[in-house]
Each structure stands twice: as C-alpha cells, then as structure tokens.
Amino acid sequence: MQLELLSDQGQSASKLDVPETVFGREYNEDLVHQIVVAYQANARQGTRAQKDREQVRHSTKKPFKQKGTGNARAGMTSSPLWRGGGRIFPNLPDENFSQKINKKMYRAGMSAILSQLAREGRLAVVDSLKLESPKTKVLADKFKAMNLQSVMVIADEVDENLYLASRNLVNVLVVEPRYADPVSLVRFKKVLVTKGAIDKLKEMFA
Numbered sequence: 001m002q003l004e005l006l007s008d009q010g011q012s013a014s015k016l017d018v019p020e021t022v023f024g025r026e027y028n029e030d031l032v033h034q035i036v037v038a039y040q041a042n043a044r045q046g047t048r049a050q051k052d053r054e055q056v057r058h059s060t061k062k063p064f065k066q067k068g069t070g071n072a073r074a075g076m077t078s079s080p081l082w083r084g085g086g087r088i089f090p091n092l093p094d095e096n097f098s099q100k101i102n103k104k105m106y107r108a109g110m111s112a113i114l115s116q117l118a119r120e121g122r123l124a125v126v127d128s129l130k131l132e133s134p135k136t137k138v139l140a141d142k143f144k145a146m147n148l149q150s151v152m153v154i155a156d157e158v159d160e161n162l163y164l165a166s167r168n169l170v171n172v173l174v175v176e177p178r179y180a181d182p183v184s185l186v187r188f189k190k191v192l193v194t195k196g197a198i199d200k201l202k203e204m205f206a
Contacts, residue, residue, distance in 0.1 A: 006124045006146060006192075016125050018198055021206040023123070025115040028108070032116075035109035036182045038099040046095035053078040053086030111205045113185045123191045125198065129155050129174075134164035143172065152188035154180050156196025177201050 001024040002015040058078040066073060080088045101109075117123040131138055139162075143151060150171040155162065158176050166174040173184055177200040185191060193201070 001118070003118060003123060003125050006126050016195070016198070018118075018125075019202050019206060022111050022202055023115050023118045025108070025111040027116045027119075028112050031105060031109045032112055032182070032186075035101055035106055036186065038101045039182050041097045041099045044097040046097060047093055048091050048095075049093040050087045050090035052088075052090050053080060056084070056086045058085075107205045110180075110182060110185075113182055114191075114201070114205070117185065117191055122189065123193065125193050125195060128194050128196070129153060129162060129192075130159075131161040131165055134161040136165050136168050139165040139172075140169060143169075148190050148192070150189040152180075152184050152191045154191065154193045154197045154201070156194050156200060177204060 001018050001020050003018050003023065004012045005014045005016045006012060056078050058076060060076055063074050063077055064071065074082070077085060079085045114123065129142075143149075151173075153166070153172070153174040154177055155174060156177070158174055162174055166172050171188070173188065175184075177197050180201075
C-alpha cells in the first residue's frame with residue numbers, strides 16, 4: 001500500500017510504501033467503538049462523592065406529627081424523598097470506571113483507524129518536522145502553507161522546539177507514536193506522520 005508524501009508546501013511530492021498490516025486493514029466499526037469508549041472510560045477519575053441519608057447534615061426531629069396532616073408519614077428530613085436528603089445509591093470516591101482491552105484488540109483497532117484514515121485521504125506522510133527555534137508563528141506558517149487547520153502530527157521524535165512551538169496552537173496536537181490515542185486520531189481532520197514514525201507504528205500495531 002502507498003501513502004502520499006507531502007512537501008513543505010503541502011503538495012503531493014511522491015508515494016511512500018507502507019505496510020498493509022497497519023494501513024490496509026479492513027475497518028471494524030464495532031471494534032473501533034469499543035476501544036474509543038474504553039480509552040475515554042480509562043481516563044475518568046472516580047473522585048466524585050455523594051452522601052447517603054446517614055451522612056447528610058440533618059435533625060433527627062420528626063418534621064410533623066404522624067397523623068392528621070394529610071401528608072405522607074415522615075420520620076426525618078434526611079430521607080432521599082426530601083429535598084436536601086441523602087441519595088439512595090450515592091456515587092463513591094473509589095469508583096472504578098476502567099475497562100480492559102486486550103493488546104491484540106487494541107492493535108487491531110488502531111490499525112483499523114489508521115487504515116480508514118488512509119482510505120479517506122486524511123492520512124499523509126512528511127519526511128520530517130524540525131524547527132530551528134521554538135517559535136509558534138514558524139510552525140503555524142508551515143501548517144498554513146500545507147493548508148492544514150486541524151492536524152495531529154505523529155513524529156518519531158518530539159524535541160523541545162517542536163513541543164514549545166505547537167502547544168499554543170488550537171486544533172494542533174504533536175505526539176510521539178507511543179502517545180497516539182484512538183480519540184485524537186478520530187477527532188482531527190488530518191493526521192500527519194513522519195517517515196521515522198511509520199516504522200515505529202509498524203512495530204506497535206503490525
């Protein structure tokens with residue numbers, strides 16, 4: 001399989017041979033959905049907490065007499081039926097939202113996403129992405145020349161200049177292959193991969 005190799009001006013310079021096992025896999029929507037949901041779930045922190053009727057601050061005094069008022073019987077204001085009362089099944093701070101994904105499934109799902117991006121023309125390759133200085137304007141002008149507004153860059157090595165220049169750009173994400181995640185791959189309109197990162201992606205997902 002071949003991917004287009006872009007020049008610094010965003011023009012298609014030539015074609016680059018890439019492995020079919022990573023960039024030519026059949027798209028599996030159910031598998032991709034599963035790894036995206038699992039990635040988002042594993043990012044959740046179980047830090048929220050609610051109080052049950054024992055923990056809320058309340059008086060143990062009976063709100064009104066048992067009979068004669070026409071109201072339903074009530075023993076104390078901490079009842080979950082009352083405003084300000086405790087929750088019946090409160091969220092606890094030690095909740096675990098993580099989902100397990102097998103390595104084989106994750107590799108297959110990531111390969112399916114990369115393959116679909118290649119088929120849709122949203123995946124391209126560049127020789128390298130190096131900057132002489134950590135200037136955001138320089139990197140922004142480079143992406144503008146390549147007609148890229150929303151782009152995820154997978155570089156074989158993210159040096160300090162590239163990191164500092166890209167962190168303030170909206171809709172731009174620069175990562176190394178090991179930090180590429182399924183949510184970002186799906187979200188960005190264009191994915192730019194350096195030649196050196198192609199080999200690393202092959203080792204990770206082939």
